Amino acid sequence: MTARNIASIIDGKAFAAGLRARLAALVPDFVRATGRAPGLAVVLVGDDPASQVYVRSKHKATVEAGMLSFEHRLSADTTQQALLDLVATLNADDAVDGILVQLPLPAHIDDKAVLASIDPAKDVDGFHVVNAGKLAVGEEALVPCTPLGSLMLLQDALGDLSGLHAVVIGRSNIVGKPMAQLLLQQSCTVTIAHSRTRDLPAIVRLADIVVAAVGRPEMVRGDWIKPGATVIDVGINRVPGAEPGKTRLVGDCAYDECAAVAGAITPVPGGVGPMTIACLLRNTLVAASRRAGVNAPEGL
Numbered sequence: 636m637t638a639r640n641i642a643s644i645i646d647g648k649a650f651a652a653g654l655r656a657r658l659a660a661l662v663p664d665f666v667r668a669t670g671r672a673p674g675l676a677v678v679l680v681g682d683d684p685a686s687q688v689y690v691r692s693k694h695k696a697t698v699e700a701g702m703l704s705f706e707h708r709l710s711a712d713t714t715q716q717a718l719l720d721l722v723a724t725l726n727a728d729d730a731v732d733g734i735l736v737q738l739p740l741p742a743h744i745d746d747k748a749v750l751a752s753i754d755p756a757k758d759v760d761g762f763h764v765v766n767a768g769k770l771a772v773g774e775e776a777l778v779p780c781t782p783l784g785s786l787m788l789l790q791d792a793l794g795d796l797s798g799l800h801a802v803v804i805g806r807s808n809i810v811g812k813p814m815a816q817l818l819l820q821q822s823c824t825v826t827i828a829h830s831r832t833r834d835l836p837a838i839v840r841l842a843d844i845v846v847a848a849v850g851r852p853e854m855v856r857g858d859w860i861k862p863g864a865t866v867i868d869v870g871i872n873r874v875p876g877a878e879p880g881k882t883r884l885v886g887d888c889a890y891d892e893c894a895a896v897a898g899a900i901t902p903v904p905g906g907v908g909p910m911t912i913a914c915l916l917r918n919t920l921v922a923a924s925r926r927a928g929v930n931a932p933e934g935l
């Protein structure tokens with residue numbers, strides 16, 4: 636009989652709660668230094684139910700951290716110009732340190748134009764080309780929340796990442812590309828795989844670190860994973876549940892199979908998702924500190 640490996644479960648929910656508590660403890664210092672609390676503006680266009688849930692949890696976490704939350708809900712038929720006007724108002728508002736325009740936007744709005752209109756200093760999503768460029772050349776940037784949270788979990792699980800082979804599956808501007816930049820900055824050997832990659836299972840088998848960010852439910856199978864590898868599952872896929880009409884969340888990795896081979900793995904839910912929100916608050920405090928010219932807290 637072969638011994639069956641049980642991967643350690645990377646508890647993103649607990650790590651995120653710890654990060655949020657550390658942030659909440661730092662906010663009073665910011666308030667003392669500046670006479671105001673850090674402010675985050677979240678803009679939601681339309682009434683996509685999943686987006687509503689995310690925006691609500693962002694609001695709750697922001698208030699719990701002692702920050703100000705400004706919510707702007709616009710109807711699904713809002714014009715691009717009206718959205719650009721709102722962003723311009725938020726750019727000019729000194730009480731607003733962070734601006735997040737919830738994606739996806741309705742099809743009639745050019746999301747590139749909207750993201751480009753956000754002041755890079757308030758771009759707490761890190762989606763603006765200025766922040767993407769700064770990240771790529773190693774300058775101080777606002778770093779996208781999901782990759783940043785994934786890196787924090789990796790460093791907590793593994794310590795120094797130097798020399799490890801990381802395979803990032805997915806090449807989006809929001810997750811795959813910035814994730815690869817962060818891992819490269821940590822001196823990993825980085826492979827970016829994607830839908831056109833030939834023999835993806837063979838590539839993934841080389842990885843000490845697998846980051847799955849493709850948005851295909853349970854695509855990564857257990858026999859793709861090198862024994863002992865660390866698996867970060869970024870996927871949040873809603874699939875039909877056991878009961879009719881109900882859904883459940885699954886990641887991009889077949890969890891049970893991968894957990895039987897990996898050294899450590901993030902669950903879905905309770906892995907990367909909560910880190911995204913905690914890092915949004917982290918970026919808001921960092922942006923607020925830089926804008927106010929006070930010392931940005933170290934080690935967050």
Ligand SMILES: Nc1nc(=O)c2c([nH]1)NC[C@@H]1CN(c3ccc(C(=O)N[C@@H](CCC(=O)O)C(=O)O)cc3)C=[N+]21
Pocket residue numbers: 688689735736737738739760780871884903904905906907908909910911912
């Ligand atoms: N401008 C912009 N920035 C974003 O950061 C952004 C966005 N648009 N659009 C949508 C995606 C998605 N996203 C998530 C955040 C938290 C969880 C999260 O906390 N998930 C929980 C479960 C939540 C549930 O049960 O549905 C978990 O994984 O444990 C998931 C997904 C941020 N996004």
